[in-house]
Amino acid sequence: MWLSRYFQAAGYEVIAVSASPNRYVRLLDITWTLLRRRRRIDILFLHVYGGASFVVEDVASFIGRCSGHRIIMMLHGGSMPEFMASFPRWTRRVLRRADAIVAPSAFLARAVEPHGFRCGxxxxxxxxxxxxxxxxxxxxxxxxxxxSFHPVYNPLMAVKVLERLRATHPEATLVMGGQDKGMQAEVERYAPRSWPRRRGAPPELPRYGAKTA
Structure with a gap:
């Protein structure tokens, strides 16, 4: 939703949908909004995450294309390349509906090139x-x-960086937060036992975060 605020601040009329974390509710919300307000839409800006949410993106882009909207797709998610490799025909079919494809990183932009797409x-x-x-x-x-503690995010790298940094800045600290996707135990084993550690959300986390500003 942050992007919609910038467009609104620049003077554009924006219809932002949907904020629901439940993808089924989100699908209904997006579908209903695109159908009900299709005459007020010039450009459909669609965030594409892959995974189970790709059903939502497929339906939304199909409605947008049938309604004659120009479509911009923005790719997200470190697992998007793996998703495209697993479902190449599906992703190509959906991405072909886009008039432009963009991504927040060169990593994701390069991922779509083998599939025949240009990505800014x-x-x-x-x-x-x-x-x-x-x-x-x-x-x-x-x-x-x-x-998430998942190989695609390389959580061990964060601990290795801290390990090297503490050689010159022994007071350096690291807070890691996220779902365990198979690597949390490995990260905990790698961290030296001499380091103070705590599992769970530290009660002082908001104050701790303020100090980093």
Whole structure:
């Protein structure tokens, strides 16, 4: 929804749908909105995540194409290349409906090239006003790693980075949060036993996060 706010701030009328985390509710919401408000839509901007949500993206793009809308698809998700490799015909059929395809990283942009698509790169943006500069006399690095413990996100890399950094900054800390997708135990085994550790959400997490700004 962050993208819709930027378009609205620039003076464009935006219909944003849907915020529901349940993909079945989201499918109904998107389908109903596209059909009911099709005459007010010029461009359909569709976020594409793959996986089970690809059904939603398939239906939405089909309705958009039948309604004569120009369609821009933005790819997301580190597992998108694997999904495309597993379902090449399905993904090609859906992506062909797009007038333009973009991605927030060159990694995802390169993933669609073998399938015959060109993909532009539009990096994710942040509002730098929310991150004011703060001069620090002593650097005490604090890191957040917020991803599933899955090989595609390489969680061991975060621990290895901290391991090297603590050689020069022993006060450096790391908070890792995410669903266990098979690698959490391996990450915990790799981390030196001498490091202080705690499982679960630290009660001081909001305050801890504020210190990183």
């Amino acid at each position: 790169v539009i990096p994710n943006v942040i509002d730098i006003r929310l991150y004011p500069f703060r001069l620090r006399r002593a650097i005490a690095p604090r890191f957040f790693w917020m991803r």
